[in-house]
Amino acid sequence: MAPSNSFISSLAMILIVPLAFGAPSASPKQLFREYIGAEFKDVRFSDVPINPAVDFHFLLSFAIDYDTSGSPAPTNGKFNVFWDSDNLNPSQVSSIKSRNSNTKVGLSLGGDSVSSGYVYFNPDSVDSWVENAVSSLTSIIKEYNLDGIDIDYEHFEADPETFAECIGRLITTLKNNGVISFASIAPFDDDQVQSHYLALWKKYRQIIDYVNFQFYAYDQGTTVDQFLGYFNEQSEKYSGGKVLVSFISDGSGGLSPADGFFTACTRLKSQGKLHGIFIWSADDSKAEGFKYEEQSQEMLALPH
Incomplete structure (x- = not known):
């Protein structure tokens, strides 16, 4: 006798439901980020190798309120x-993102210097700076x-609390307005620098997605x-x-890839x-053919 429709439905549920609920979920990709454009060495997004097995962020350097x-x-x-x-214009941004679904592009604010002089964080007031920054x-x-x-x-002309409030309100507004999907900070181990970034972290850590700590x-x-x-x-x-780990392409500071950077990464992983x-x-990596970009992404792509 042929099985009834109700029997077939019940059997289908027995066979299908466990498979649906038991299917393994894909592990999230690990993150690789690269600063680009600050040194005007004719580097393009398309020059940099992008491994599809990682999340890749380019950070345009720099936007400055000067x-x-x-x-x-x-x-x-x-x-x-x-x-x-x-070399790093709007059409190039659209092109690299359309060809690489794992790639996002952001901009970095400030930096060390411009035209041989330091870039200072120097607001007239919190309200006016935030209003201008959000708009521009x-x-x-x-x-x-x-x-x-x-x-x-x-470099700072303002106290840590003013920096924290300006940057915190800027990120909050841009996120609330749907203008950005991520925000990061890039401190390094200097007393003045740390006092400003830690003040920001203390009050606004919930809106900061990554800490690009300058270990170099x-x-x-x-x-x-x-x-x-x-x-x-x-x-x-x-x-x-x-907290993301980091090195500098020209080997001028910190732990270099040649001296054990990837050994340290393996231990942390x-x-x-x-x-x-x-x-x-990326500007400095261009001369060496981006070999450490490839190695970094290959290591990140390995399973835990």
């Missing part, structure tokens, strides 16, 4: 483009079809054990944050502490 005259001066939150916009950055982000911002101010600002010749100690120290300071890698910068 005017673009021959002698740049602070503009109280009115940001302008200071990266190599000839929204315009740039929409023009370039960008996804997020990174905060890389390194430590002394050249840093050992693997020293690097791991620095990582643990900064992870405690930025407690609860995704085995401990579940490797949240991602970033490199400063």
